[in-house]
Amino acid sequence: MADSLATLRQRIPGHCFEKNALYSTFYLVRDLAAIVGLYLVKDALFFATTSWLGYVLWVNLVGFFGWCLFVVGHDCGHGSFSDYYWYNEICGHIAHTPLLVPFTGWKISHRLHHTHHNHVSKDHGWKPATEKHIQEIGPIAYFIRHSFVAMFLYYYYLLCLPDSPAFLSGSHYYPFSRLFRSSQALPVACSTVSIVLWLGFLFTQFSVVTLTLYYFVPLLIFSCWLSVVTYLHHTHKDASIYDDAEWSYYKGAVMTVDRDFGSVINHLHHNIETHVVHHLFFTSIPHYNLKAATEALKEDLGADYFFDPTPISMSLCKALQECSFIKEHEKGVYHFNGYDATKMERATKTAGAVQTGAPAPPVKPRILRKKKQYSFTQTLYGYWLLLRGLWVSSRA
16 A cells, blocks of 8 residues: 555655645635625625525525635644644634534544545444444434435534444544544543533523524534535445455545536635545645646546546435445445446556556546536526525515
8 A cells, every 4th residue: 555655646746745834824714704704794695685585695605614614624634734733733623613513523533534434344434324224223314314304414423422323433522432542532522622612602692593593504504515525525326335355545545536516616615526636645735735636646546536527416316315325245345225237347457556556557537427517607697596596486
């Protein structure tokens, strides 16, 4: 594995690995400023439109920029925000505490996700359920997990009560959770206390109704963005999941899926859609260099570069249907229920070459369907039609 990663690293321009604390801080301040600005113009926005439509628009904008802020904290957790550990810790707590995400608990869990990605039992991200787990949780829990309801349940995943299903990781707030070693209890507790203090401050300043409408509802939108993006980056019917017999860091990393949310959203949520290279070098490349690193590497990765430009809404609907559970197709290799072995045969030539350090053969990157390009104006027009439809329906 070390040789393969060293070979891949040499193919990426050196500047992609440079961490600029000032530049990273700019993005932190930008996202915070966007959220503060939305709160400042809240009343004006509601006045300029019908109250219902203005509220829906405002809540979705605040929730989206909360997701953008989370991604900056995501860099802090990986150490790619800056070269200074203490600065990463401070900025990570600034980014995540208002979102009620325990920075240290999340950071530990998320690192386990990266170091064991697509391992059937050790991955701590959106862990796929086996047929056995599906039978254990019952029909109601199954429906919730494999419907749009699950997109709003990120905080349940973080809380994860002791009797939660085995495919969940464990509580990210509780210092003595099964997720953490005893030596990690104190820093985990500090992150949890910071959230308790923040909530205490909010409840002394605002009523429960105000907090519900203008704080907790936007947090649900943030939860939805985080869940959808995470789910689609790590869930596809053609992906493979491995056990100890077949898993390797490289195999797991290249089973992530790059997506396209549109040029504006890609920029605003810090190019997190370039997820394959992020998983290969998650501690080394800050978000603002991921696009350049991806462009430099995807031809060398060949068929091991996984990109699906299917529209996000369609991808989500398909994944919820085709990726309900995994089952073992061959020794050590698992696939989702929607996997069709007769239509999908994963190329292995590039993987073999990279693992041995040999030059990669000229295999084209795996792009699952031809993408129809939309201009920025067409995208805005589509959003305008959607909002107009919502307004008309509200007046009916």
